[in-house]
Amino acid sequence: MSKSIFYHAGCPVCVSAEYDIINLVGQDNVEVVNIGEDRSRISEAENAGVKSVPALVTPNGNALHINFGASIIDVKG
Amino acid sequence: MSKSIFYHAGCPVCVSAEYDIINLVGQDNVEVVNIGEDRSRISEAENAGVKSVPALVTPNGNALHINFGASIIDVKG
Numbered sequence: 587m588s589k590s591i592f593y594h595a596g597c598p599v600c601v602s603a604e605y606d607i608i609n610l611v612g613q614d615n616v617e618v619v620n621i622g623e624d625r626s627r628i629s630e631a632e633n634a635g636v637k638s639v640p641a642l643v644t645p646n647g648n649a650l651h652i653n654f655g656a657s658i659i660d661v662k663g
Numbered sequence: 664m665s666k667s668i669f670y671h672a673g674c675p676v677c678v679s680a681e682y683d684i685i686n687l688v689g690q691d692n693v694e695v696v697n698i699g700e701d702r703s704r705i706s707e708a709e710n711a712g713v714k715s716v717p718a719l720v721t722p723n724g725n726a727l728h729i730n731f732g733a734s735i736i737d738v739k740g
Contacts, residue, residue, distance in 0.1 A: 606721045
């Protein structure tokens with residue numbers, strides 16, 4: 587199985603969800619990307635269908651938005 | 664690890680998320696509950712902090728709301 591990608595922006599909602607997702611899916615099965623810090627990956631997230639963070643993009647390409655931390659528009663600033 | 668519980672109400676958003684979650688977490692690690700059909704479990708979902716479906720309640724008790732299908736208020740009708 588290829589990895590899922592968990593996009594977040596460092597907000598408290600994101601960090602809480604990150605722990606849960608890593609526990610559920612397994613550390614080795616998910617790449618964690620902070621698009622607040624690694625801004626070069628914002629467009630990659632948008633292309634994957636991410637509208638808000640935290641979000642998990644599954645190996646089959648679906649974007650699952652988890653709870654609601656911040657709109658990607660706000661992250662772009 | 665105890666099981667997660669995936670609450671949904673049969674809507675298209677829910678069914679799509681259900682497949683993704685089962686693929687990620689593993690069929691044996693998640694109980695799927697349709698609170699549109701099994702209405703006796705609506706109060707259990709509410710007590711777990713579920714505000715909308717689809718939602719995943721993790722073994723440590725966190726409610727992760729995934730995308731947005733339907734408010735639990737609308738499911739209660």
